[in-house]
Amino acid sequence: MGMTGIEQKQLGLYRVESSNKALVGLARAVAREICGRVGQVSIDDVRSDTRMAGFEPTSQNVWGTIWNEEGWKCIDRKFSTRKSNHHREIKVWRYEGD
Numbered sequence: 001m002g003m004t005g006i007e008q009k010q011l012g013l014y015r016v017e018s019s020n021k022a023l024v025g026l027a028r029a030v031a032r033e034i035c036g037r038v039g040q041v042s043i044d045d046v047r048s049d050t051r052m053a054g055f056e057p058t059s060q061n062v063w064g065t066i067w068n069e070e071g072w073k074c075i076d077r078k079f080s081t082r083k084s085n086h087h088r089e090i091k092v093w094r095y096e097g098d
Contacts, residue, residue: 016058017065023055027066035095042092044080071097 003011017024030049035041043063046052057063067074076092 016061019058020062032095040092040094
């Protein structure tokens with residue numbers, strides 16, 4: 001029997017994260033720092049931070065893997081301000097981990 005859709009998604013995210021370890025590590029650190037300073041963070045905040053300049057992921061799915069770490073809780077949603085996101089709805093997160 002083959003993998004379920006959820007298992008396939010989890011495997012895909014694992015592969016994307018594994019292929020972009022430096023970017024994911026930096027993005028998580030930036031996200032935690034922003035959240036510690038202002039109490040919440042979105043992917044727009046992380047991607048617009050100057051520390052992220054020059055990093056190009058192998059897949060745009062890498063941005064979603066940032067939150068696949070214990071301690072992140074989705075607290076709201078808003079529309080992205082990034083032109084490339086075409087005003088798509090994104091999540092707002094708070095870090096409740098250590």
